[in-house]
Amino acid sequence: MKIAIVCYPTFGGSGVVATELGLALSKRGHEIHFITYKQPVRLEQLTGNVHFHEVHVPEYPLFHFQPYELALSSKLVDMVKLYKIELLHVHYAIPHAYAGYMAKKMLEEDGIFIPMVTTLHGTDITLVGNHPFYKPAVTFSINKSDVVTSVSESLKQDTLNLFQITKDINVVPNFIDVTKSTKKYIDCQRSLMANEDEKIITHVSNFRPVKRIMDVIHIFNKIQNQIKSKLIMVGEGPEKEKAEDLVKELGLQNRVVFLGESNEIDKILCFSDLFLLPSEKESFGLAALEAMVNGVPVISTNSGGLPEVNSHGFSGYLCEIGNVEEMANFGISILEDEDNLEKFKLNAWKQAKKFDINKIVPLYEDLYTKALSEI
Ligand code: GMT
Known part of the structure; x- marks a missing residue:
């Protein structure tokens, strides 16, 4: 045709x-x-x-x-x-x-x-x-x-x-093209972003109010209090400046990296351990699917179409909008145990295969x- x-x-x-x-x-x-x-x-x-x-x-x-x-x-x-x-x-x-x-x-x-x-x-x-x-x-x-x-x-x-x-x-x-996987990126350069003993948490969006960027920072702040980690923020948009201010206010400048827009999301996701998507509304949440296909578990809200994409307790967790405490606790529960993290990573990849x-x-x-x- x-x-x-x-x-x-x-x-x-x-x-x-x-x-x-x-x-x-x-x-x-x-x-x-x-x-x-x-x-x-x-x-x-x-x-x-x-x-x-x-x-x-x-x-x-x-x-x-x-x-x-x-x-x-x-x-x-x-x-x-x-x-x-x-x-x-x-x-x-x-x-x-x-x-x-x-x-x-x-x-x-x-x-x-x-x-x-x-x-x-x-x-x-x-x-x-x-x-x-x-x-x-x-x-x-x-x-x-x-x-x-x-x-x-x-x-x-x-x-x-x-x-x-x-x-x-x-x-x-x-x-999603399920042949995209971490193995494809032989140049997966985790060491550029974090030390061996640190976990990498990622968020990708257009930084619009609907994405609740401040929740991303607050969730990360709670996680990093218990788990040594870095946050990678990918994208540009109207809430970015406010997010940068909040990062400074919380003293997280050495833990949070703002990468701007990227055409190479898979190269970032391939070394990520957790993906945060606390959106107010999301008809589907393609960013979550892109994370999962790279074997990254997702903590998201349960709004819109997200429950059709992210499976609670399997590929990650779903929480009420704005419940940063619960999102952080679920994140910690995935990251604190290596075996659990590996299980969630594998499940995320399996969930992505449905699409x-x-x-x-x-x-x-x-x-x-x-x-x-x-x-
Ligand atoms: O919100 C965005 O990330 C951009 C927006 C768009 O219009 O491009 O995304 C919408 O379409 C995507 C592809 O179908 C969906 O995965 C997003 O969930 C949807 N965004 C919202 O519903 C807020």
């Missing part, structure tokens, strides 16, 4: 999932066209059947806001015609599903009928899309999609609760076939 993938090209989970999906589909023989405003961060190489088309938005001083949706829908129309693309797969409802629908309608004027699959990722529903300023447009574009998918059962329920949805929502969980890319990508292919047959 010839498929256009529309996504955010940044470090966010939705962009990562869209990119990994496109690459996996290309390996299965499909022709993939990424259409967005910048080359997606995980799209390192463009091969024969993977293309990238940049959406340019010309600056015009009259406009207070430059109309990205217009430029995107026009680009979609042009690329569909030029490459004879058969299907649009848009990731993140805002504004991609809206722009995709406009493109579909413009193409119909020329007698070209093309289905649109919309994947809901989380904040497009629970935080942004639910805002009264966007809600009618988001509801409309979800209902006008030919196929709708969500990355967890929890997100499906949130969508049905928050919007008047008339379409079926298919749950297709996020996935094997080879099991999940065919689910999308089936939905594409269905969408094409119904157009």
Whole structure:
């Protein structure tokens, strides 16, 4: 199939999932066209059947806001015609599903009928899309999609609760390449980050308020009181400065490293012993899955789709939002005993295997076939 993938090209989970999906589909023989405003961060190489088309938005001083949706829908129309693309797969409802629908309608004027699959990722529903300023447009574009998918059962329920949805929502969980494992990284340089007798705890996110970054620091503070350890903070975002201040206030400057954004998460996770994800809301928690596939147990909240990903008492633990005491105690219980730690590491890897890319990508292919047959 010839498929256009529309996504955010940044470090966010939705962009990562869209990119990994496109690459996996290309390996299965499909022709993939990424259409967005910048080359997606995980799209390192463009091969024969993977293309990238940049959406340019010309600056015009009259406009207070430059109309990205217009430029995107026009680009979609042009690329569909030029490459004879058969299907649009848009990731993140805002504004991609809206722009995709406009493109579909413009193409119909020329007698070209093309289905649109919309994947809901989380904040497009629970935080942004639910805002009264966007809600009618988001509801409309979800209902006008030919196929709708969500990355967890929890997100499906949130969508049905928050919007008047008339379409079926298919749950297709996020996935991971399970061949990624610590063994792959022969240059796994643990010694650069910590001494032999120290444990390494990691957090990866976009440092937005929803991630509860201060909880990460407080949990770590309690753990390091009992277990010699280091905290590696990966990512950038609005809460970073506050987090750095808290680290200073608690006198943890020598124990906490802020690495910034990284394209090499696996190289960091391969030497990590524990992953912290105390989010307020998480439709799935791709970061937790990336940790688990590297054999890193996860302490997370039980919000949103996290209970569908992290298994309590097996791959890690789930706690109430904000219960830093309990999260720290569970962390200590995993780290204080080497045998227990090894057991949790192995379980984390086993849990990740449930989301094997080879099991999940065919689910999308089936939905594409269905969408094409119904157009
Ligand atoms: O919150 C993020 O990390 C970014 C956000 C995004 O829109 O890219 O992630 C959302 O989509 C990911 C991929 O499906 C999910 O794994 C994240 O849980 C989800 N974030 C939230 O729901 C807050």
